[in-house]
Amino acid sequence: MTTASDSAAANADTDLVSRVLAAIRRVVPESGAAVALHEPEFAGREWDYVRDCLDSGWVSSAGTYVERFERALAERCGVSEAIATVNGTAALKVALQVAGVAPGDEVLVPALTFVATANAVTYLGAVPHFVDSETSTLGVSPAALEDWLRVACERVSGALRNRATGRRVRAVVPVHVFGHPVDMDALNEVAVRHRVVVVEDATEALGTLYRDRPAGALGRLAALSFNGNKIVTTGGGGAILTDDSSLARRARHLTTTARVTHRFSFDHDEVGYNDRLPGLNAALGCAQLERLDDFIARKRALARRYAEALASVRGVRFFVEPQGARANYWLNALLLEEDEPAVLESLLERGHCIGIGMRPVWRLMHRLPMYQSCPRMPLPTAQWLERRLVNLPSSAALADV
Numbered sequence: 001m002t003t004a005s006d007s008a009a010a011n012a013d014t015d016l017v018s019r020v021l022a023a024i025r026r027v028v029p030e031s032g033a034a035v036a037l038h039e040p041e042f043a044g045r046e047w048d049y050v051r052d053c054l055d056s057g058w059v060s061s062a063g064t065y066v067e068r069f070e071r072a073l074a075e076r077c078g079v080s081e082a083i084a085t086v087n088g089t090a091a092l093k094v095a096l097q098v099a100g101v102a103p104g105d106e107v108l109v110p111a112l113t114f115v116a117t118a119n120a121v122t123y124l125g126a127v128p129h130f131v132d133s134e135t136s137t138l139g140v141s142p143a144a145l146e147d148w149l150r151v152a153c154e155r156v157s158g159a160l161r162n163r164a165t166g167r168r169v170r171a172v173v174p175v176h177v178f179g180h181p182v183d184m185d186a187l188n189e190v191a192v193r194h195r196v197v198v199v200e201d202a203t204e205a206l207g208t209l210y211r212d213r214p215a216g217a218l219g220r221l222a223a224l225s226f227n228g229n230k231i232v233t234t235g236g237g238g239a240i241l242t243d244d245s246s247l248a249r250r251a252r253h254l255t256t257t258a259r260v261t262h263r264f265s266f267d268h269d270e271v272g273y274n275d276r277l278p279g280l281n282a283a284l285g286c287a288q289l290e291r292l293d294d295f296i297a298r299k300r301a302l303a304r305r306y307a308e309a310l311a312s313v314r315g316v317r318f319f320v321e322p323q324g325a326r327a328n329y330w331l332n333a334l335l336l337e338e339d340e341p342a343v344l345e346s347l348l349e350r351g352h353c354i355g356i357g358m359r360p361v362w363r364l365m366h367r368l369p370m371y372q373s374c375p376r377m378p379l380p381t382a383q384w385l386e387r388r389l390v391n392l393p394s395s396a397a398l399a400d401v
């Protein structure tokens with residue numbers, strides 16, 4: 001039976017969805033075409049560099065563009081070494097491997113992330129151990145992690161072990177969700193105290209600053225991604241960043257089939273990967289990287305316009321960068337104030353119907369069939385965010401309309 005108050009609530013919900021969509025429409029006006037969540041933009045020297053790369057004949061990893069791209073990345077991110085890879089997932093996998101993650105280890109990974117973070121751990125024969133997030137950053141909560149490690153783990157001859165599984169907990173992977181940085185000073189303190197290695201998943205955060213330091217330079221190693229939907233794209237690609245030259249050498253070696261350098265012999269000293277970025281993609285990356293500051297400026301302007309448009313809509317809140325951060329605002333996000341699945345559903349549904357590309361956040365990792373039985377801490381905040389968060393169209397070009 002439907003009561004008068006039920007239908008009043010339903011009307012209020014419909015009303016909320018209409019008001020949110022109207023506010024978004026003020027930022028992203030009707031144009032006849034559907035608005036994607038995120039689109040790449042090639043308005044710089046992409047054609048010149050790609051043509052030059054083709055003309056040179058060095059389209060695979062051997063040409064000059066790979067080196068040039070790596071140098072530009074290292075400089076931009078304030079690290080001494082960058083190793084370009086075929087994608088961000090490969091960068092994460094190899095970064096974790098050179099960080100010492102071995103089969104049978106556990107790696108602390110947020111439940112709220114894209115599946116690649118957990119997959120990279122699994123490829124190494126290690127097990128993801130899911131941790132909770134905080135609402136101020138959308139990333140790993142250092143305080144909740146500290147409390148959890150105290151109860152769930154113990155130190156056995158220098159190594160951190162999960163009391164329940166007996167496995168060694170080797171590393172933690174903070175993910176800078178949608179370009180907003182994790183509270184890395186606090187996280188690094190927890191990591192030092194418990195002796196776990198920090199490998200940043202900075203795949204969404206190229207150009208983001210945390211207390212004036214670039215994302216990607218805040219842990220022992222980091223991974224970047226240049227997938228088609230990221231802020232800078234090479235079609236597909238990624239990079240490992242580090243200040244440690246011996247880790248960099250090992251990463252370079254592993255991604256080039258662990259080939260022992262020789263003028264002509266094929267000699268390999270361990271099982272490596274064919275994970276290097278081709279020069280053709282690096283050429284695209286060099287041109288894209290020249291545009292990064294422009295992309296960030298426009299994406300930040302777009303975020304400001306969403307924030308203004310949504311400020312007067314009761315029942316939702318635009319997600320603003322954490323204090324002390326200067327985010328790249330890779331993907332914009334709003335949060336529903338109430339836990340109302342029907343409103344979330346209706347907002348996504350009606351948004352799609354009128355051609356506004358919105359998305360819910362990723363299904364939490366511990367709900368995916370292959371990760372259901374992995375160890376995890378209580379995840380109240382990740383679950384809270386899962387029921388409220390919606391991503392909004394975020395291409396830099398939307399700032400120009």
Ligand SMILES: *Cc1c(COP(=O)(O)O)cnc(C)c1O
Binds near residue numbers: 114237
């Ligand atoms: C994009 C992304 C990756 C993986 O990058 P690919 O280049 O697509 O392999 C990993 N983690 C997160 C959080 C990402 O958003």
